[in-house]
Amino acid sequence: MNYIPVSGSDKKEMLESIGVKDTEELLSLQIPEVLRAKKLNLPEALSEQELMSLFKSYAQKNKSDMICFAGAGIYDHFVPAVVDEIVGRSEFWTAYTPYQAEASQGTLQAVFEYQSIICELTGLDCSNASMYDGATAAAEAVILAVRTSKKNKVIISKALNPEYVSVIETYTKNLNTEIIKLDIDDKTGAVSKDTLNNIIDENVAALVVQSPNFFGNIEDMQTLAEIAKSKKALFISVVNLVSLGLLKTPGEYGADIAVGEGQPFGNRMYMGGSTFGFMAVKKALEWKMPGRIVGQTVDKDGKRGFVLTLQSREQHIRREKATSNICTNAALNSFAACVYAAYLGKSGIRELAEANISKARYAFDVITKIKGFEPLFKDGVFFNEFVLKTDKDIKKINEELLKENILGPVDLSGFSFNCGGKYNNCLMFAVTEKRTKSDIDKLAEILTKI
Amino acid sequence: MNVPNNLFYAKTHEWARKDGNKVYVGITDHAQHEITDIVHVELPEAGKVFDKEQPCAVVESVKSAFDIYCPVSGKIVEVNEELLSAPELINQDPYEKGYFFVLEAANEEDFKSLLNAEDYKKLIEE
Amino acid sequence: MNNNKTLNEIKSNRNEEKTVKCDVALNINIDDKYIRKTVPNIPDISEGTLLRHYTNLSRKNYALSTTMYPLGSCTMKHNPLVNEKIAKFDGFSEVHPYQSEETMQGSLEVMYELQESLSEISGMDYFTLQPAAGAHGEYTGLLIISKYFKSRNEKRTKIIVPDSAHGTNPASAALAGFEIISVKSDEHGIVSPENLKQVLSSDVAAMMMTVPNTLGVFEKNIKEITELMHDNGSLMYYDGANLNAVMGILRPADIGFDVMHINLHKTFSTPHGGGGPGSGPVGVKAFLKEFLPSPFVVKDGEKFKFHFNDKEKSVGQMKAFYGNFPVILKACAYIKSLGANGLKKASEQAVVNANYILSKLKDRIKIPAGNFCMHEFAMSLKGALGGGVRTLDAAKRLLDNGYYAPTIYFPLIVEEAMMIEPTETESKQTLDEFIGTLINIFEESKTNPDVVHNAPVNTSVKRLNEVEAARKPKLRW
DSSP, X not given: OOOOOOOHHHHHHHHHHHTOSSHHHHHHTTSOGGGOOOOOOOOOOOOHHHHXXXXXXXXXXXXXXXXXXXXXXXXXXXXXXXXXXHHTOHHHHTOOOSOSGGGBHHHHHHHHHHHHHHHHHHOOSEEOSOBSOHHHHHHHHHHHHHHHHTOOEEEEETTSOHHHHHHHHHHHGGGTOEEEEEOBOTTTSSBOHHHHHHHOOTTEEEEEEESSOTTSBOOOXXXXXXXXXXXXXXXXXXXXXGGGGTBOOHHHHTOSEEEEEOTTTTOOOGGGTSOOEEEEEOGGGGGXXXXXXXXEEEBTTSOEEEEEOOGGGSHHXXXXXXXXXXXXOOHHHHHHHHHHXXXXXXXXXXXXXXXXXXXXXXXXXXXXXXXXXXXXXTTOOBSSEEXXXXXXXXXXXXXXXXXXXXXXXXXXXXXXXXXXXXXXXEEEEEOOTTSOHHHHHHHHHHHHHO | OOOOTTOEEOTTSEXXXXXXXXXXXXXXXXXXXHHOSOOEEEOOOTTOEEOTTOEEEEEEOSSOXXXXXXXXXXXXXXXXXXXXXXXXXXXXXXXXXXXXXXEEESOGGGGGGSBOHHHHHHHHHO | OOOOOOGGGSOOOOOSOOSSXXXXXXXXXXXXXXXXXXXXXXXXXXXXXXXHHHHHHHTTBOOTTTSOOOBTTTOOOOOOXXXXXXXXXXXXHTOOTTSOGGGBHHHHHHHHHHXXXXXXXXXXXXXXXXXXXXXHHHHHHHHHHHHHHHHTTOOOOEEEEETTSOTHHHHHHHHTTOEEEEEOBOTTSSBOHHHHHHHOOTTEEEEEEESSOTTSOOOTTHHHHHHHHHHTTOEEEEEETTGGGTTTTOOTTTTTOOXXXXXXXXXXXXXXXXXXXXXXXXXXXXXXXXXXXXXXXXXXXXXXXXXXXXXXXXXXXXXXXXXOHHHHHHHHHHHHHHHHHHHHHHHHHHHHHHHXXXXXXXXXXXXXXXXXXXXXXXXXXXXXXXXXXXXXXXXHHHHHTTOOOOEESOSTTSTTEEEEOOOTTSOHHHHHHHHHHHHHHHHHHHHOHHHHHTOOOSSSSOSBOHHHHHHSOOOOO
């Protein structure tokens, strides 16, 4: 199957106009024979019907659509039909990057609305049009801080998502940046201000703290932001959009930059591969931000319109002096989040956060009543995810759950931060609004039997 | 094109004006015209020291960005922060309200290698 | 009815019924210091209102599904619908990244199949699918190069980039910690070994090249260039932006490249989505395998599993998890639907389509490529336009005629550049109409320049004030 709409006679006329007898002549006029490839060794072409069956068979080899209690950065939230319908309109998904503004007002206004929603949720002044994912957004935020402050030390919390930590390390390795990891308190599972005060000084470019953090615990961001500010370090907060319906915003506690993974808003899990990173900053950092930005303006008749703006920050103009090499916004994924937020509205955004924390607390209560499960952080305050220590066999737990079509909690023993075995026998449960009371009761029932 | 007689000019289109031991620095009328509408400017921090011909600021139009080179060596003592919120001043009034910064020249000799108004006029006519 | 509102200008119109229901008792008491005090300004509107708002917005977009996009260097080809349908299967979308490998064998097989196909198409030995976009792939490839030389204790700090390159090349090299050396194109728009020799030194790590280059010209000195670089101990990086010109025709690894990225959203027809998500897999020759980011998929008997490179050797992790899976999936399906013959045919037709347009325009305008090009060509409109009309105006006039405008003012080395890449999925009839329109605009610029200066007038807004947008940024409601 191919998608070429050119008949044999059309092609003949075209070759005549070009002045060659066949395609081969056209190619050999330009590419020396010695450089040409042999026939590719790939399977025969498939028809549309064959393709569908093949990929259906791949899909069936996955275990999918389970009752999911796994989180750790990617979450199973409900995606309403209106998101699929709107994002599925070909006028959006087959459009190019909106460089020709007059022919791209749909995409441009959608990005403007997305940026506005990110600002409304984070409480910050400006948002870019989105980045690849939460981890790369965090890494770009660190680079922004290092370049702006001209200081090269960055403190990151040990309760920052380990995938983000790895990516930040990759991005900063060749840029002469020192990453200092900040221990967390064993009781609260969060950063303590005393530990921070011991290591922060005026040479620190930025402090990176996630809340709710990787272990699900809410950090005292206000206090941490104040400490960062007193040392002239930028405060980078990593946040979950779902939590911002209820929890204090980065703008309210004085963060300079907020970043995070946008998947929980309107995007399915796709093995962690349908993501976007958001980034919002204070007004003072507007021109330092990486990535595309859309702004409002007027046309020559004074009518409102939208354009890509502040473009002289970007690689296609600045080349090696650009704020970043990024030339993508995860447009369709961030658009899904925009439509999702619009579907919820301010009331729904609040209800979503309330349902998440209430269901997680319900799950925590019923599971900690089972013998053999105890909270790892006795004084932790969690949002929709919590860590329990168990004396039961974790492998067996997840096997039994799988039999009942339940994707169990994430086992923390395999993560890189588990050196010394501190997180052996620890399970992290994520409970979103999608989990019903009966899902949670069923989970508890199976756990009781093991 | 306006090329005032009392200024020194760099081949890279910056001007310098002596005022006692202070030196005002900006870009020429010709430069602002070539760059077209200036939308943003990045200015150096006061206190920073630059060598002659070292990049010290950036001006940006919608579709391009240009480095600005320090016409003489010296220490920045004041920057024109008004440009940050009103970069159009550089287009409107490049020699007065559109100045970039003031510096203390480190080396009087530096001025000798700059052009006078007449030579600069010739340069831009070429 | 006013369809020009932004979302915040729509008045809340839902009743008190909840959108998100909660079947356990609400339990939301938290210390006040953690609680949000402000309410986000996002209206509560009904599904019907929402659908209208965004459907009306969609109608203000030009898109591939409505028009031709002759966008040079962007490969805007038809995005097959079956691939979209496949990507929506629950079996792929409802999979968590921390599921066990045994429970996601299907997804791993798709990744493996794509890695293998890309290896065959490019000649590279190993691929990572983790990079999220072309520029992200460039950055990954450059980190691999950096790590390789570090492992050999060679201090090589420079990357050579031709002056016709995409802006991402120097930007990615800078992010990877390199210094950038630009090499001038010669009068034919290609890199000459003589010019290259002038900038070559023992501290050059690699050279990045786009082949065919951004003018649509095949770099005919490529063999000499790769030999020159390898003799210097440097590596060759292939920017896969223009791979659509050469599928089944030549393989980057065979002609001397060591590292490359591929833009799945260009060559392999996954949609652009209005700016993303894309995917930029990186391929390397075997001697660079240990430096690849982790993980990638390997086959172990009948099972598929993730392989993690040694932490000390690998460049590390480029993004969270494994790559933009839906994009990977669509590219894999595309390759399977075309097969070896179909891929070659696609590239050949892309070259024929570009040359057909070139053949109809070459007597009127200056085309650096000369009489023939690969899948695209850059032309200078300087001589073709009159009445003070510039390339930007001509581009805007194309919008009035229903076409998306080609890339303009790029590559930077062509004055008043317009860059045309029709792709293989446009018919002769469409191309003829497009050529006719372009020629009309050239005539119009001489006979009625005002109409071109004032374009566009048929779009949802007229020409927008970009200067004010940047001077007084309004980035949110």
